[in-house]
Amino acid sequence: MENILKVNNLTKKYGSLTAVKDLSFTIEKGNVYGILGPNGSGKSTTLGIVLNVVNRTSGNFSWFNGNVSTHEALKRVGAIIERPNFYPYMTASQNLKLVCKIKNVSENKIEEKLELVGLLDRKDSKFRSYSLGMKQRLAIASALLNDPEILILDEPTNGLDPQGIHQIREIIKKIAAQGTTILLASHLLDEVEKVCSHVIILRKGEKLYAGSVDGMLASYGFFELKSKQPEKLINILEKHGDFSEIKFANGLITAILKAELNAEELNKYLFNKGVILSHLVKRKESLEEQFLALTKKQSN
Amino acid sequence: MIRLLQIEFIKLWNNRASKILIVSYFVLLCCIALISVIKFPFGKGILLADLGIFNFPYIWHFNTFIAAFFKLFLAIVIVSMMANEYSNKTIKQNLIDGLSKKEFVLSKFLTVSIFSLVSTIFVFIVSLILGLKYSDYNEISIIFSDLEFLLAFFVKLLGFFSFCLFLGIFVKKSAFALGFLVLWLIFEQFMYGILGWKFTSWETAQSIKNVFPMESMQNLIKEPSRRLDAVQELGNQIGTNLSYDYHVHWYQILIVLVWTMVFVYASYALLEKRDL
Numbered sequence: 001m002e003n004i005l006k007v008n009n010l011t012k013k014y015g016s017l018t019a020v021k022d023l024s025f026t027i028e029k030g031n032v033y034g035i036l037g038p039n040g041s042g043k044s045t046t047l048g049i050v051l052n053v054v055n056r057t058s059g060n061f062s063w064f065n066g067n068v069s070t071h072e073a074l075k076r077v078g079a080i081i082e083r084p085n086f087y088p089y090m091t092a093s094q095n096l097k098l099v100c101k102i103k104n105v106s107e108n109k110i111e112e113k114l115e116l117v118g119l120l121d122r123k124d125s126k127f128r129s130y131s132l133g134m135k136q137r138l139a140i141a142s143a144l145l146n147d148p149e150i151l152i153l154d155e156p157t158n159g160l161d162p163q164g165i166h167q168i169r170e171i172i173k174k175i176a177a178q179g180t181t182i183l184l185a186s187h188l189l190d191e192v193e194k195v196c197s198h199v200i201i202l203r204k205g206e207k208l209y210a211g212s213v214d215g216m217l218a219s220y221g222f223f224e225l226k227s228k229q230p231e232k233l234i235n236i237l238e239k240h241g242d243f244s245e246i247k248f249a250n251g252l253i254t255a256i257l258k259a260e261l262n263a264e265e266l267n268k269y270l271f272n273k274g275v276i277l278s279h280l281v282k283r284k285e286s287l288e289e290q291f292l293a294l295t296k297k298q299s300n
Numbered sequence: 301m302i303r304l305l306q307i308e309f310i311k312l313w314n315n316r317a318s319k320i321l322i323v324s325y326f327v328l329l330c331c332i333a334l335i336s337v338i339k340f341p342f343g344k345g346i347l348l349a350d351l352g353i354f355n356f357p358y359i360w361h362f363n364t365f366i367a368a369f370f371k372l373f374l375a376i377v378i379v380s381m382m383a384n385e386y387s388n389k390t391i392k393q394n395l396i397d398g399l400s401k402k403e404f405v406l407s408k409f410l411t412v413s414i415f416s417l418v419s420t421i422f423v424f425i426v427s428l429i430l431g432l433k434y435s436d437y438n439e440i441s442i443i444f445s446d447l448e449f450l451l452a453f454f455v456k457l458l459g460f461f462s463f464c465l466f467l468g469i470f471v472k473k474s475a476f477a478l479g480f481l482v483l484w485l486i487f488e489q490f491m492y493g494i495l496g497w498k499f500t501s502w503e504t505a506q507s508i509k510n511v512f513p514m515e516s517m518q519n520l521i522k523e524p525s526r527r528l529d530a531v532q533e534l535g536n537q538i539g540t541n542l543s544y545d546y547h548v549h550w551y552q553i554l555i556v557l558v559w560t561m562v563f564v565y566a567s568y569a570l571l572e573k574r575d576l
Contacts, residue, residue: 051396055574074397085389098310102399
């Protein structure tokens with residue numbers, strides 16, 4: 001597998017504060033990565049370092065197997081960090097022309113990319129007249145001008161209204177579907193869950209987990225059950241042996257699995273024991289639940 | 301190199317304020333020609349042009365001296381083109397888009413070099429035309445003597461603009477950077493005063509002051525009016541000798557070039573060191 005970015009033991013200190021601590025991870029081609037973590041966990045600092053705008057304290061990183069210098073590598077990368085930064089007195093297409101010059105690519109993709117983000121009809125308006133959502137979309141168009149091998153997005157939906165968030169997500173999905181590698185930093189878990197195949201979880205600058213979303217917690221999922229005889233049901237479940245924990249709240253029984261068990265088998269088993277279910281759902285933990293479990297586990 | 305200039309050109313030319321200032325600057329340079337029609341109301345009126353200020357090779361000295369005052373216009377443009385990159389945070393975006401820090405500083409420096417070069421060419425053409433019209437001497441060898449004033453003019457602008465670039469990066473706010481420029485001018489005089497008053501003789505203080513950046517730029521082209529025959533005569537009548545060393549010296553050019561390098565390198569080093 002081709003490595004796009006490899007980060008080794010990266011550390012960044014701001015005075016006495018350690019923003020990023022001994023961080024290592026690898027970004028491989030073709031995957032969609034999420035960097036997750038609460039505010040101030042070092043996501044933006046990490047991205048700032050690999051994007052050449054923040055100086056590292058120690059450690060190193062290499063783009064594209066280390067064959068090119070960072071600024072040459074960045075010409076093959078599309079990135080948006082925090083707020084969209086453009087020249088306010090220039091129009092959208094003038095701004096994009098400038099980016100083309102910097103990235104050393106031809107200008108014939110400008111219209112196509114503006115079309116993709118739905119700004120073609122506003123291409124001759126000055127950047128300062130744009131709404132935040134439009135600015136963010138322009139930033140995405142700008143990041144895509146060179147058909148990048150990896151797209152880096154730092155909190156792309158921050159501060160947007162629901163409609164804007166939806167538009168940005170649709171665009172990201174469209175890009176992901178084209179096979180572009182994406183690195184998405186966010187504190188919004190559902191955002192990451194919807195598009196990412198891999199996650200890197202940070203807390204206070206330290207890596208808690210890096211790997212596939214599915215492998216985050218080795219879990220077998222859980223059942224949500226309802227019945228008219230809850231006490232009897234709980235009793236039976238406790239004797240079953242495949243469950244690690246059984247919770248009962250608001251008439252809903254949650255039974256967490258510690259071994260593989262499918263819903264049909266459980267239903268048949270309970271029916272034979274004389275319990276009739278009115279509700280049976282087998283679920284995997286959502287990313288949010290996994291994330292909270294993981295951060296809780298680490299802090300204990 | 302062309303690419304870096306194109307990048308800077310897009311940034312500057314699409315900014316209305318910069319465009320107006322740049323255009324006015326070059327229009328003002330051409331306006332030096334208007335000095336020729338200034339008339340003093342003595343008797344029948346003496347045309348300034350008749351005083352011999354447009355004589356070759358004196359005109360090279362005179363015009364470069366006058367033209368250098370207009371550099372303040374471009375100073376505003378240059379300081380703000382640097383400081384705006386910070387306030388708009390576009391410097392961050394430029395770097396993320398794949399411009400290296402070296403290229404960033406180089407694109408700015410190339411732009412000010414072009415400004416200096418075009419200004420010099422402008423002054424050359426305007427002076428040549430004025431001289432051909434009004435000069436009393438028109439031999440080729442006289443016309444093209446003393447051209448070192450043009451070189452000095454170029455170096456003076458280059459040094460000054462590089463200083464402006466550095467201030468723009470250093471202070472990050474255009475208004476404050478311009479204020480800092482004025483402050484620095486005062487600081488140099490202040491240092492000179494302190495040195496001469498407390499520590500060294502006034503002569504030593506003067507020679508130390510001569511290597512300060514602003515003073516060294518000032519020294520490149522000295523005030524020209526004392527060279528005029530009319531002024532010299534006036535001096536003789538009241539009994540003062542006004543002769544002075546008005547030539548451009550290689551070491552003066554060297555000092556300014558060294559400062560230019562220091563400013564450009566310091567801008568780069570500052571950018572390299574800072575987290576954006």
